[in-house]
Amino acid sequence: MLRRRLLALAAAAAAGLAWFQPAPAAEEKPFADVKVVLQISDPQPMKQTLVLNVANNLLRHYGPDKVDIEIVAFGPGLRLLFADNINRGRIKGLADNGVRFAACNNTMRKMTKKLGREPVLVPQATRVSAGVARIIELVQKGYILVKP
Amino acid sequence: MKVQTKRTALAAACAASALLASGEALAVNWLKMQGTEPPGAAARARVWGFIQPEYQQTKGTKLRAGGWAGQRAIFNQVRPDLKSDSGFNIIRARLGVRGTGFPLDSKVNYFFLMEAGNNGITRQGGGSVKITDASVTLNHIKGLRIRIGQFKTPGADEGLRAIHVFDYINFTNATNQLLLERFFDGDGSQDAPGQPVNRPNGPVSAFRDVGIQLFDWFTTGSWEHTYAVMVGNGNGITRGDNDDNRELYLYWASELLFPGASPFPSGAHLAPPSWSADHHGPRGARYQGLKLFAWYQDGKRTLTKENPGEYDRTRWGFGFTYRKGKWRGGAEYIRAKGMIFSGTDGGALPGAANNAGTAVADFNVVTDGKADGWYVDVGYLVHPTVELDLRYDVLNRNTQSASLERQFETWTLGMQYFFNKKSRLILNYEFRDAEAPNLPGTHPANRILSGMDDRLSGQLLIIF
Numbered sequence: 212m213l214r215r216r217l218l219a220l221a222a223a224a225a226a227g228l229a230w231f232q233p234a235p236a237a238e239e240k241p242f243a244d245v246k247v248v249l250q251i252s253d254p255q256p257m258k259q260t261l262v263l264n265v266a267n268n269l270l271r272h273y274g275p276d277k278v279d280i281e282i283v284a285f286g287p288g289l290r291l292l293f294a295d296n297i298n299r300g301r302i303k304g305l306a307d308n309g310v311r312f313a314a315c316n317n318t319m320r321k322m323t324k325k326l327g328r329e330p331v332l333v334p335q336a337t338r339v340s341a342g343v344a345r346i347i348e349l350v351q352k353g354y355i356l357v358k359p
Numbered sequence: 360m361k362v363q364t365k366r367t368a369l370a371a372a373c374a375a376s377a378l379l380a381s382g383e384a385l386a387v388n389w390l391k392m393q394g395t396e397p398p399g400a401a402a403r404a405r406v407w408g409f410i411q412p413e414y415q416q417t418k419g420t421k422l423r424a425g426g427w428a429g430q431r432a433i434f435n436q437v438r439p440d441l442k443s444d445s446g447f448n449i450i451r452a453r454l455g456v457r458g459t460g461f462p463l464d465s466k467v468n469y470f471f472l473m474e475a476g477n478n479g480i481t482r483q484g485g486g487s488v489k490i491t492d493a494s495v496t497l498n499h500i501k502g503l504r505i506r507i508g509q510f511k512t513p514g515a516d517e518g519l520r521a522i523h524v525f526d527y528i529n530f531t532n533a534t535n536q537l538l539l540e541r542f543f544d545g546d547g548s549q550d551a552p553g554q555p556v557n558r559p560n561g562p563v564s565a566f567r568d569v570g571i572q573l574f575d576w577f578t579t580g581s582w583e584h585t586y587a588v589m590v591g592n593g594n595g596i597t598r599g600d601n602d603d604n605r606e607l608y609l610y611w612a613s614e615l616l617f618p619g620a621s622p623f624p625s626g627a628h629l630a631p632p633s634w635s636a637d638h639h640g641p642r643g644a645r646y647q648g649l650k651l652f653a654w655y656q657d658g659k660r661t662l663t664k665e666n667p668g669e670y671d672r673t674r675w676g677f678g679f680t681y682r683k684g685k686w687r688g689g690a691e692y693i694r695a696k697g698m699i700f701s702g703t704d705g706g707a708l709p710g711a712a713n714n715a716g717t718a719v720a721d722f723n724v725v726t727d728g729k730a731d732g733w734y735v736d737v738g739y740l741v742h743p744t745v746e747l748d749l750r751y752d753v754l755n756r757n758t759q760s761a762s763l764e765r766q767f768e769t770w771t772l773g774m775q776y777f778f779n780k781k782s783r784l785i786l787n788y789e790f791r792d793a794e795a796p797n798l799p800g801t802h803p804a805n806r807i808l809s810g811m812d813d814r815l816s817g818q819l820l821i822i823f
Contacts, residue, residue: 254402295398296398330463
């Protein structure tokens with residue numbers, strides 16, 4: 212019985228670790244000249260448009276292979292990554308050009324509580340344990356933080 | 360050089376792909392724009408509004424014949440007071456709020472709008488502020504959105520379109536007389552002094568009703584198709600029903616969406632930010648496309664005073680709107696049966712006694728009347744801030760009767776100057792004509808109508 216519980220615990224821990232793992236390093240662009248992390252945490256819909264515009268403009272300015280962009284969404288800004296978001300087409304377009312999207316799991320938990328169900332995210336979103344922690348981690352790696 | 364070229368090509372490809380993948384196609388889909396919020400990007404409460412101060416003027420020609428000869432002609436007075444042939448007015452001053460009360464759930468939307476201007480909505484029925492829109496939309500069922508409350512009914516484009524992106528100051532004759540419904544208690548057939556004057560018993564319909572609407576839109580290739588079925592009271596706004604009859608509305612529109620941003624500087628103001636503030640230009644209320652539409656409305660009206668009873672009222676029509684590059688235009692055909700608004704006795708002001716003192720003018724409704732009308736409208740952006748407009752409209756009123764038939768014909772020259780995306784000046788000059796086509800030119804009806812003046816109007820529009 213104890214062994215089974217331990218096994219289950221280990222499995223859960225492994226799944227949890229896998230779940231909260233930051234965006235895989237393989238997806239990052241090691242040869243990019245510029246590394247940028249864009250923060251979206253505001254509730255205003257205009258901010259969603261703005262952060263996507265900034266990402267798009269960076270890609271146009273530097274070229275997709277020369278700039279590494281990750282958009283980290285947390286707090287009310289996580290709505291950007293909802294599966295039915297009006298901007299989902301733009302998110303897919305940016306992801307196809309290498310932009311990564313990180314969704315804060317702390318926010319997910321709180322939203323799940325408020326909604327009564329877990330919000331469905333766009334397939335391009337990768338969950339991270341904490342949005343702010345992810346930003347700190349990226350800044351420590353040399354990313355420039357921009358909050359449009 | 361080669362690397363630079365490659366980089367440029369990559370960047371261009373990237374930009375193009377991002378542009379092409381930008382969200383849903385947004386057309387001039389009034390049902391979508393007025394009734395729903397963008398999923399995942401709606402505000403909890405977005406406050407907005409607009410103000411429309413205006414000036415209108417005619418020559419003030421008096422009635423040339425008939426029992427009220429020499430008195431003021433109602434068609435030469437300016438709206439809505441009908442007491443002067445010229446004047447300034449705040450025709451509309453609206454404040455609204457819309458969004459989704461619980462931002463995590465985009466499936467429940469609301470729309471609320473108040474009117475504080477001086478017009479047919481606020482002048483009748485007491486009070487100086489009226490609610491024009493108060494509705495809730497439920498977006499839970501795919502293909503079947505549900506909107507409940509008071510809102511614009513699915514119908515003719517001139518009525519359904521947002522008034523603050525309307526390209527003229529006054530409506531066409533057909534829309535004004537056949538669709539902008541005035542509600543009466545009687546048909547106005549008793550004109551004897553001492554009788555109550557037949558006037559509207561409350562606000563004009565403002566192209567709105569209280570009821571429930573089922574609707575949605577679908578995209579196939581470059582086309583967007585929209586349907587709506589609505590059941591309402593058929594008794595206008597800010598009041599409940601006055602009988603047991605319901606109004607039925609049917610609507611279909613198919614729009615071919617043209618890619619790219621419209622060069623028109625103004626537009627999309629009705630839409631929430633995410634509907635409109637795309638990274639490649641204004642979209643939404645002035646998005647480029649060719650829309651074909653048809654609609655039908657059927658119900659009954661109940662009169663309780665002069666000639667009391669229930670009367671059928673049917674309206675239907677079809678048309679198109681077009682916007683591409685610097686050109687825009689449209690045309691509509693409207694047909695009406697029953698409850699034809701027919702102006703006042705002798706063209707006089709309501710409540711005015713005739714010169715013999717034997718009758719008092721009031722509004723008339725021909726309960727079994729028929730009418731039809733149409734218009735063609737074209738606009739061209741001659742400069743990034745200046746649009747020139749031209750419209751021709753016709754109304755054939757009471758075609759069921761040779762003696763009652765009246766034809767209205769108006770050419771409207773217009774100019775819009777866009778100060779910025781949210782402010783513009785509209786100038787219109789209307790060449791107005793009317794006649795009783797089956798009566799001799801010397802008949803009093805034709806002599807009265809010959810006195811219909813042209814109308815000059817200017818309006819400032821500021822959206823916030």
